[in-house]
Amino acid sequence: xxxxxxxxxxxxARNGVGAFVxxxxxxxxRYCNWGASSVGMREYLHEHLKAFSDKNKCIExxxxxKRGQPVIxxxxxxxxxxxxxxxxxxxxxxxxxxxxxxxxxxxKLKKVTQxxxxxxxxxxxxxxxFHELEQFRHRI
Amino acid sequence: xxLRIVGATGRRCCSQAESGVxxxxxxxxxxxxxxxxxxxxxxxxxxxxxxxxxxxxxxxxKFRSKALPATVSDLGSIRLQGKRxxxxxxxxxxxxxxxxxxxxxxxxxFPFKTLARALICRTANSDYVDNRELAELGxxxxxxxxxxxxxxxxxxxxxxxxxxxxxxxxxxNALASVGGSWGVEALRGYGKDEANMSMxxxxxxxxxGRVVKKKAxxxxxxxxxxxxxxxxxxxxxxxxxxFYNDAMSDFVxxxxxxxxxxEGRDACKLFIEEHIMSRYVxxxxxxxxxxxxxxxxxxxxxxxxxxxxxxxxxxxxxxxxSPVYIVGVYSGSNLLGSGEGASxxxxxxxxxxNALKSWYLYSPSKVMFPxxxxxxxxxxxxxxxxxxxxxxx
Numbered sequence: 001x002x003x004x005x006x007x008x009x010x011x012x013a014r015n016g017v018g019a020f021v022x023x024x025x026x027x028x029x030r031y032c033n034w035g036a037s038s039v040g041m042r043e044y045l046h047e048h049l050k051a052f053s054d055k056n057k058c059i060e061x062x063x064x065x066k067r068g069q070p071v072i073x074x075x076x077x078x079x080x081x082x083x084x085x086x087x088x089x090x091x092x093x094x095x096x097x098x099x100x101x102x103x104x105x106x107x108k109l110k111k112v113t114q115x116x117x118x119x120x121x122x123x124x125x126x127x128x129x130f131h132e133l134e135q136f137r138h139r140i
Numbered sequence: 141x142x143l144r145i146v147g148a149t150g151r152r153c154c155s156q157a158e159s160g161v162x163x164x165x166x167x168x169x170x171x172x173x174x175x176x177x178x179x180x181x182x183x184x185x186x187x188x189x190x191x192x193x194x195x196x197x198x199x200x201x202k203f204r205s206k207a208l209p210a211t212v213s214d215l216g217s218i219r220l221q222g223k224r225x226x227x228x229x230x231x232x233x234x235x236x237x238x239x240x241x242x243x244x245x246x247x248x249x250f251p252f253k254t255l256a257r258a259l260i261c262r263t264a265n266s267d268y269v270d271n272r273e274l275a276e277l278g279x280x281x282x283x284x285x286x287x288x289x290x291x292x293x294x295x296x297x298x299x300x301x302x303x304x305x306x307x308x309x310x311x312x313n314a315l316a317s318v319g320g321s322w323g324v325e326a327l328r329g330y331g332k333d334e335a336n337m338s339m340x341x342x343x344x345x346x347x348x349g350r351v352v353k354k355k356a357x358x359x360x361x362x363x364x365x366x367x368x369x370x371x372x373x374x375x376x377x378x379x380x381x382x383f384y385n386d387a388m389s390d391f392v393x394x395x396x397x398x399x400x401x402x403e404g405r406d407a408c409k410l411f412i413e414e415h416i417m418s419r420y421v422x423x424x425x426x427x428x429x430x431x432x433x434x435x436x437x438x439x440x441x442x443x444x445x446x447x448x449x450x451x452x453x454x455x456x457x458x459x460x461x462s463p464v465y466i467v468g469v470y471s472g473s474n475l476l477g478s479g480e481g482a483s484x485x486x487x488x489x490x491x492x493x494n495a496l497k498s499w500y501l502y503s504p505s506k507v508m509f510p511x512x513x514x515x516x517x518x519x520x521x522x523x524x525x526x527x528x529x530x531x532x533x
Binding site: 007013062130 | 236239243245298300304308311317320322344413417418420422427453454480
């Protein structure tokens with residue numbers, strides 16, 4: 001009988017096992033030219049953005065102008081977006097937020113209960129009552 | 141000169157006056173190619189096995205010549221078909237492309253214009269050279285290295301499973317996922333926003349378009365998506381674009397091809413290991429057996445082992461609602477495999493399947509790949525284990 005093969009989906013990505021690709025692909029810095037809440041953002045764009053961009057060469061930096069509150073938008077590999085309003089923030093605070101976005105994976109925030117998360121099965125195996133020795137088996 | 145310069149759309153792409161000038165510059169290019177490249181070994185690429193041994197006569201020279209490229213980075217210049225080369229300085233202005241280059245950790249010697257070229261599919265109908273040749277080269281190396289890893293690590297894998305593993309790692313869906321994980325976004329040539337975008341803006345996107353089905357003298361017929369109703373009458377006819385998965389996988393293959401050309405064989409192998417082979421496939425789950433007990437019996441006969449006998453290892457809950465049986469398949473006193481089940485038959489089947497999987501998924505303790513000896517004459521080639529094949533039932 002020929003063995004039939006089953007298609008179980010594509011190979012699962014394990015970012016970092018081989019090469020690591022930063023999940024944050026684009027940061028959009030949106031500023032307003034008139035509003036006072038954008039003062040810090042405008043200063044950040046003038047003074048600090050170049051250094052931040054040089055440190056994070058793999059993130060595409062986009063600067064756009066729009067009336068309203070200044071905002072940083074991060075675009076990630078999983079297709080999601082994270083938006084942080086940086087209105088009335090000073091440049092060093094904006095830098096912190098930009099770093100937060102650049103470090104993020106784009107996944108929804110989830111409470112982590114276990115210290116280890118893995119797709120591999122346990123190396124020592126899961127205990128089975130049926131594979132105990134005869135004399136140690138549980139008897140009802 | 142009766143040379144007609146044919147552009148990608150099948151129409152003449154330059155006027156009569158210009159064609160004379162164009163012809164001269166192409167002639168110069170060919171002559172220069174032969175002056176520089178008299179010894180074929182300096183060139184990484186050669187078109188088939190035919191080498192032109194004498195200077196071509198311009199009067200009879202056809203546009204699609206088989207001339208060798210002048211330098212290594214002259215990829216596919218032999219088949220430019222009236223397309224333009226990308227310019228490094230202009231292409232570097234696109235931030236998405238620069239970011240992509242950094243994200244993949246590509247070295248300085250990998251030109252941005254090759255990366256930009258990898259993003260242009262032939263179906264994009266662009267004025268610029270496309271990724272078809274690079275994709276062809278990259279796909280060969282990709283499939284070779286993945287297949288080599290698989291066949292050397294698991295020498296007893298059946299053909300069907302090998303095909304599925306190759307699909308899981310290098311199929312269009314997988315490579316499309318890889319391309320997406322590199323942050324590449326797609327752009328089809330005929331959206332409203334795209335018409336206003338400049339050439340530089342478009343460089344960072346993956347470009348593809350309608351698939352040409354038939355090309356006549358001045359016309360192209362595109363592949364169409366035909367929707368039929370229950371009577372068989374056509375209710376909708378739409379020119380279909382190249383599938384996103386195919387376009388994106390062409391891009392990934394082109395990057396691999398580009399790395400091989402610019403960085404060399406070892407860098408290409410390392411790139412494939414890091415980006416493609418680092419992904420995970422549970423090979424054991426790809427098997428599906430038909431009559432595993434029968435197959436195991438034939439396997440034991442072929443390998444001169446004692447015929448398999450299933451014995452109960454332990455059981456609990458017989459006559460109850462949820463019994464559990466652990467059955468082991470023994471060849472003499474050697475346990476080949478064990479399995480659990482809610483019925484004895486199920487447990488026996490699972491035991492046979494586990495025994496067969498432990499046979500087919502055998503992996504030698506020291507895996508030796510033939511490609512490890514490439515470029516290193518001191519390394520001794522140790523042949524891998526080659527199995528006699530699947531059990532014939």
